[in-house]
Amino acid sequence: xxxxxxxxxxxxxxxxxxxxxxxxxxxxxxxxxxxxxxxxxxxxxxxxxxxxxxxxxxxxxxxxxxxxxxxxxxxxxxxxxxxxxxxxxxxxxxxxxxxxxxxxxxxxxxxxxxxxx
Amino acid sequence: xxxxxxxxxxxxxxxxxxxxxxxxxxxxxxxxxxxxxxxxxxxxxxxxxxxxxxxxxxxxxxxxxxxxxxxxxxxxxxxxxxxxxxxxxxxxxxxxxxxxxxxxxxxxxxx
Numbered sequence: 001x002x003x004x005x006x007x008x009x010x011x012x013x014x015x016x017x018x019x020x021x022x023x024x025x026x027x028x029x030x031x032x033x034x035x036x037x038x039x040x041x042x043x044x045x046x047x048x049x050x051x052x053x054x055x056x057x058x059x060x061x062x063x064x065x066x067x068x069x070x071x072x073x074x075x076x077x078x079x080x081x082x083x084x085x086x087x088x089x090x091x092x093x094x095x096x097x098x099x100x101x102x103x104x105x106x107x108x109x110x111x112x113x114x115x116x117x
Numbered sequence: 118x119x120x121x122x123x124x125x126x127x128x129x130x131x132x133x134x135x136x137x138x139x140x141x142x143x144x145x146x147x148x149x150x151x152x153x154x155x156x157x158x159x160x161x162x163x164x165x166x167x168x169x170x171x172x173x174x175x176x177x178x179x180x181x182x183x184x185x186x187x188x189x190x191x192x193x194x195x196x197x198x199x200x201x202x203x204x205x206x207x208x209x210x211x212x213x214x215x216x217x218x219x220x221x222x223x224x225x226x227x228x
Contacts, residue, residue, distance in 0.1 A: 035217075037166075045158075045166065045209055047217035061216055095165055102154045102213025105177070107165040 002026040002106045004096050009111030016086050016115070022079040022096030022108055030054070030074040033101050036081050038092035039110070048094070049081065050101065064090075086115045119143050119212050123220035130200040131228045138223045140193045140210035147190060154213030157186055157195045160222075161206040169208075170195065202227055 008020040022034070036048040049060045049070040058070050069082040079096050093112050097104035120143040130136045146153045157170040168177040170186035173193060183198040197204060205227055210220040 044207075044222045045160075045211070045219040047211075047219070050215075050217075059215055100213075102215065102217060103156060103171060104158075104166075104211070104217075105168050105171075107167070109165050 002098065004098065004106060004108030006094060006096050006108045006111035009094065009113045011114045011116065012086055013117050014087060014115055017082070017084045018086065018113060020081040020083065020094055020096075020111060020113070022081075024077045024079065024096075024098065027098065029072075029077040029098075032098045034070075034072060034079045035097045035099060035104050036070060036079075037095045037097055037104065037107075038090075039095070040089075040092045043092075046092075051079070052101065083113070086113075088115050091115050118216055119146070119214060119218050121210055121212055121218050121220035123208075123210055123223050125223060126221070127224040127226070129226050129228050130197075132202060133199050136197045136200050136204075136225060138195045138208055138210075138225075140188075140195070140220050142191045142193075142212055145190045146193075146212050146214060148214065153189065155186075155188065155193050156211045156213065157184075158209045158211060159204070159206050160209065161203075164206075166209065200225070200227070 003025045005023045035050045051058045051070045067085045071080045093110040095110045097107045099105045122141045124139045155173045158166040160166040174186045185196050207222040
């Protein structure tokens with residue numbers, strides 16, 4: 001069974017940093033692209049970032065480019081999202097998802113990030 | 118970026134009746150590799166999204182056959198042949214050409 005478990009969310013002040021993790025199990029992690037997608041409270045889904053199977057290719061939404069960094073450790077079956085210079089508008093539930101370059105098949109349960117003073 | 122427009126915003130359906138959701142993209146989703154990267158997701162209340170349909174019309178593993186997807190180019194449709202109580206939630210379409218973008222969602226409730 002595919003399992004994706006996000007962690008690392010919490011309350012952070014504007015301008016602060018946070019690192020999210022996504023622990024994967026139940027599939028061959030190194031064979032799949034991975035994505036981060038976020039959902040602000042009461043709002044829709046917004047794609048944030050993706051990374052290819054070996055970590056050599058990454059992409060970002062314009063709204064987070066230069067502030068967020070996606071990475072992965074295939075030996076640990078873990079996906080990361082380093083978030084710097086956080087803003088109030090980054091407040092959301094962050095989901096990791098496995099898929100292809102342009103698809104998200106399975107999603108984790110999400111971790112809530114709240115940016116507030 | 119490709120803009121995805123879903124209609125209607127909400128739908129109230131009697132159990133056993135059909136339902137249909139439309140999704141239009143601002144440009145063709147037909148990729149040079151011949152595939153069309155259009156996906157449908159359902160987010161049930163309090164849960165994370167789950168994939169229903171991939172590449173326009175293929176049902177994901179475990180998805181009941183009352184769900185079907187169709188369309189091409191820029192116009193796509195998700196149909197539920199007979200709505201059940203467990204189908205309530207928000208349905209999203211998503212396109213897979215970078216950057217990935219989602220429709221605004223369609224809330225489905227039971228009458």
